[in-house]
Amino acid sequence: MKRSLPFFLIGLLAGLVLILxxxxxxxxxxxxxxxxLQSPEAAPDFTLQSAQGTVSLHDFRxxxxxxxxxxxxxxxxxxxxxxxxxxxxxxxxxQADSVQVIMISVDPxxxxxxxxxxxxxxxxxxxxxxxxxxxxxKEIATLYGVYFEKAEGDSEKDYLVNHTATVxxxxxxxxxxxIFPYGTSGEAIAADVAYMLR
Amino acid sequence: MRKxxxxxxxxxxxxxxxxxxxxxxxxxxxxxVPRIRLSPGFILIDxxxxxxxxxxxxxxxxxxxxxxxxxxxxxxxxNATIQEIQRRLGEANLGDIEMVFVTISFDPDYDTPERLAxxxxxxxxxxQQWIFATTQDKALLKxxxxxxxxxxxxxxxxxxxxxxxKFVLVxxxxxxxxxxxxxxxxxxxxxxxxxxxxxxxxxxxxxGAASLAYExxxxxxxxxx
Numbered sequence: 032m033k034r035s036l037p038f039f040l041i042g043l044l045a046g047l048v049l050i051l052x053x054x055x056x057x058x059x060x061x062x063x064x065x066x067x068l069q070s071p072e073a074a075p076d077f078t079l080q081s082a083q084g085t086v087s088l089h090d091f092r093x094x095x096x097x098x099x100x101x102x103x104x105x106x107x108x109x110x111x112x113x114x115x116x117x118x119x120x121x122x123x124x125x126q127a128d129s130v131q132v133i134m135i136s137v138d139p140x141x142x143x144x145x146x147x148x149x150x151x152x153x154x155x156x157x158x159x160x161x162x163x164x165x166x167x168x169k170e171i172a173t174l175y176g177v178y179f180e181k182a183e184g185d186s187e188k189d190y191l192v193n194h195t196a197t198v199x200x201x202x203x204x205x206x207x208x209x210i211f212p213y214g215t216s217g218e219a220i221a222a223d224v225a226y227m228l229r
Numbered sequence: 230m231r232k233x234x235x236x237x238x239x240x241x242x243x244x245x246x247x248x249x250x251x252x253x254x255x256x257x258x259x260x261x262v263p264r265i266r267l268s269p270g271f272i273l274i275d276x277x278x279x280x281x282x283x284x285x286x287x288x289x290x291x292x293x294x295x296x297x298x299x300x301x302x303x304x305x306x307x308n309a310t311i312q313e314i315q316r317r318l319g320e321a322n323l324g325d326i327e328m329v330f331v332t333i334s335f336d337p338d339y340d341t342p343e344r345l346a347x348x349x350x351x352x353x354x355x356x357q358q359w360i361f362a363t364t365q366d367k368a369l370l371k372x373x374x375x376x377x378x379x380x381x382x383x384x385x386x387x388x389x390x391x392x393x394x395k396f397v398l399v400x401x402x403x404x405x406x407x408x409x410x411x412x413x414x415x416x417x418x419x420x421x422x423x424x425x426x427x428x429x430x431x432x433x434x435x436x437g438a439a440s441l442a443y444e445x446x447x448x449x450x451x452x453x454x
Contacts, residue, residue, distance in 0.1 A: 035236070038236075039236075039240060042236070042237055042240030042241070042244075043240050043243055043244055043247075044244075045240075045244075046240050046241040046243070046244025046245065047244040047247060047248055049241075049244075050241075050244055050245050050248045051248055054248065066264070066402050066404065067264065068264045068265075068266060068267070068404060069263045069264050069265060070264075070265075070266055071265065071266075072266065075376075166368070166369075169369055169372075170368075170369070170372045170376075172270050173269045173270050173271060173369065173372045173373055173376070173377055174267075174269060174372065174376055174377060175267060175270065176267035176268055176269055176270045176283065176377075176403050177270040178270040178271065178272060178282045178283050178284050179270075180272055180282070195270060195283075195284060207266070207267065210267070210402065210404070
């Protein structure tokens with residue numbers, strides 16, 4: 032009986048370690064870099080213009096949509112974000128086929144569908160840029176919690192647009208799932224998207 | 230030999246039980262209020278004629294309500310609710326989190342900034358904490374209040390409005406965390422204060438290691454306390 036005590040302790044310890052090692056990765060939930068929304072309702076749908084024709088959010092059911100509001104004259108924030116999104120697609124590799132990046136222009140005056148396409152292609156051939164009437168874009172932005180406002184510029188053609196710079200991830204069922212603040216790395220976005228696509 | 234195997238099995242089982250208990254302790258449900266949807270983006274004009282955007286309110290807790298200054302009732306009741314929450318805000322243990330109250334008027338024709346300022350004064354509203362705002366762009370206003378905050382309102386044809394008296398609680402991320410239809414369930418003051426407290430607790434605890442537990446709670450279960 033006495034001899035079995037150390038065995039008991041060793042057995043217990045070994046069992047504990049083994050079970051912890053086996054179960055911990057499963058018990059530990061994925062830690063999202065983005066803010067998780069429960070979203071009981073589907074993300075607001077929209078239909079806007081790209082150089083390839085009309086684009087609607089519902090066209091991309093079955094894919095994760097990474098949605099961003101920006102504009103092509105944007106000096107730093109938008110290019111940085113789009114570069115991170117390109118990194119995210121690179122990291123995702125083949126899974127990137129199940130991801131669509133869409134940028135909605137907050138500067139429809141200057142961003143024609145053609146200008147947008149050239150700009151978006153510069154980052155990644157699969158990126159889509161869409162635009163439309165200002166009032167329509169205002170409405171869509173409102174529903175996505177995005178503020179944008181033309182800032183004072185030097186001239187009528189030379190101005191900046193202040194805007195909310197979050198990236199939103201819409202899941203394959205069309206529900207808004209994650210919000211990434213500006214500055215989230217492409218790797219972190221890729222990890223979250225990969226988890227959504229698992 | 231068989232006895233030994235049986236014993237090891239028993240030890241393993243004991244280990245499993247202890248681990249399960251530990252895991253339960255680590256991942257125990259944390260009280261959280263749900264992240265319902267994004268609060269709408271907006272540019273409004275406040276009672277001082279200054280612009281107020283949703284980005285100005287980022288990082289603060291905001292309690293919104295929707296009304297018009299000529300409203301006889303239940304607006305008085307809603308204002309009393311806000312005043313009571315302000316009075317008892319200490320109970321929410323906000324720490325360094327700023328709490329703001331925003332009353333949006335859906336009657337921009339009548340509710341000019343001057344009238345909103347007079348209304349604010351009649352309520353003794355602290356201009357730092359309680360903001361009154363609206364916009365002349367009525368179509369956008371309808372999108373903000375109707376579609377964004379999901380609060381119904383419609384002119385009644387006699388100069389007044391039929392509307393849905395409602396409070397909406399938004400966190401520092403711009404995410405809607407609570408919606409309260411005026412006096413339909415537990416008294417609003419109690420529920421709202423309780424939710425603000427839980428939210429503040431979440432923010433205070435989410436720095437460092439505890440954030441994992443919070444994300445876990447959000448991911449696995451979600452309930453309104």
